[in-house]
Amino acid sequence: MADTILSIENLSKKYQGKVALNSTNLKIKNGEFVALVGQSGGGKSTLLRLIAGLEPMTSGTISQNNQLIHGINSNTRVMFQDDRLLPWKTVRENITFKKPKNSETAEVVNQLLERVELQGFADAYPASLSGGQRQRVALARALFVNPEILLLDEPLGALDALTRSKMQKLILDLWQERKMTVILVTHDVHEATKMANRIYVVKNNKIEATFENPLAYPRTDATCTNLSTTILNKIIDQD
Ligand SMILES: Nc1ncnc2c1ncn2[C@@H]1O[C@H](COP(=O)(O)OP(=O)(O)OP(=O)(O)O)[C@@H](O)[C@H]1O
Numbered sequence: 001m002a003d004t005i006l007s008i009e010n011l012s013k014k015y016q017g018k019v020a021l022n023s024t025n026l027k028i029k030n031g032e033f034v035a036l037v038g039q040s041g042g043g044k045s046t047l048l049r050l051i052a053g054l055e056p057m058t059s060g061t062i063s064q065n066n067q068l069i070h071g072i073n074s075n076t077r078v079m080f081q082d083d084r085l086l087p088w089k090t091v092r093e094n095i096t097f098k099k100p101k102n103s104e105t106a107e108v109v110n111q112l113l114e115r116v117e118l119q120g121f122a123d124a125y126p127a128s129l130s131g132g133q134r135q136r137v138a139l140a141r142a143l144f145v146n147p148e149i150l151l152l153d154e155p156l157g158a159l160d161a162l163t164r165s166k167m168q169k170l171i172l173d174l175w176q177e178r179k180m181t182v183i184l185v186t187h188d189v190h191e192a193t194k195m196a197n198r199i200y201v202v203k204n205n206k207i208e209a210t211f212e213n214p215l216a217y218p219r220t221d222a223t224c225t226n227l228s229t230t231i232l233n234k235i236i237d238q239d
C-alpha cells in the first residue's frame with residue numbers, strides 16, 4: 001500500500017522463553033492516529049518498544065517507509081507515563097538533549113515551549129514544575145526531532161482528569177498540525193475512542209480485534225460511549 005508508513009509482519013518477542021508478543025501483524029497508514037488497548041501484560045508496551053527499536057525482536061519484521069528497522073528507530077520518539085526528564089538539566093537542555101545548541105535550535109525550543117504553553121520555563125529545572133507541566137516538557141522533547149511516528153505509552157495515566165483532558169486536546173491539535181502518525185497505548189478505552197481513528201485490542205499477546213472509528217474530530221463524550229462499551233466487552237471477553 002502506497003501510503004503505509006508502518007508495516008509489521010509476524011512480529012514476536014520472548015523474554016527468557018516467555019511470550020510477550022506473538023506473531024503480530026499490523027499496518028498503519030501515514031498520518032493515522034491509532035490506539036492500543038487491552039489488559040495488563042498483553043504486550044502493548046512491548047510492541048511500542050519494538051517499533052522504537054529499543055529492544056531486539058525475537059522474530060518477524062518491522063518496516064517504516066519500506067525500510068526494515070534494525071536497532072534504534074530514529075524516526076520515532078516515545079513518550080512514557082513518567083516524564084523521564086533529567087533533574088540536573090533545565091527544560092531547554094532536556095528538550096535539546098543530544099543536539100548542538102545554536103540560535104536555530106533555541107528558536108525551535110522557544111516555539112515548542114510556546115505551543116505546549118510553557119513559554120518562560122526554558123531555564124527552569126524539572127523539580128520546580130508540576131506533573132502536567134513536566135509531561136508537556138516530555139511532549140516537547142519528543143517533538144523536537146520531528147518524529148514521523150510519535151509513540152505514546154500511557155502518557156497521561158498519572159494526570160488529574162482536567163489536565164488529562166487538556167493534554168488530549170493538545171496532542172490531537174499537534175497531530176493535526178504536524179501531520180504525524182501517532183500510536184497511543186492507553187488503559188482508558190474512552191480516551192482511545194475519543195482520540196484514535198482505529199483501536200486495536202491487544203489480548204493474549206497479540207492483536208485480537210480492530211475497531212474503526214471514523215468520526216469527525218473533535219469527538220464528544222456521547223459519540224464515543226457506544227464504541228467504548230463494545231471495546232470494553234471485547235477486552236474482558238473470556239474467549
Ligand atoms: N523486560 C522484560 N523482561 C521480562 N518480561 C517482560 C519484560 N517486559 C515485559 N515482559 C513481559 O511481557 C509481557 C507483556 O508485557 P508488556 O509490558 O508489553 O504489557 P502491557 O500490555 O504493556 O501491560 P501494562 O498494561 O500493564 O503496561 C508481560 O507478561 C510482561 O511480564
Ligand SMILES: [Mg+2]
Nearest residue numbers: 044045046153
Ligand atoms: Mg505497558
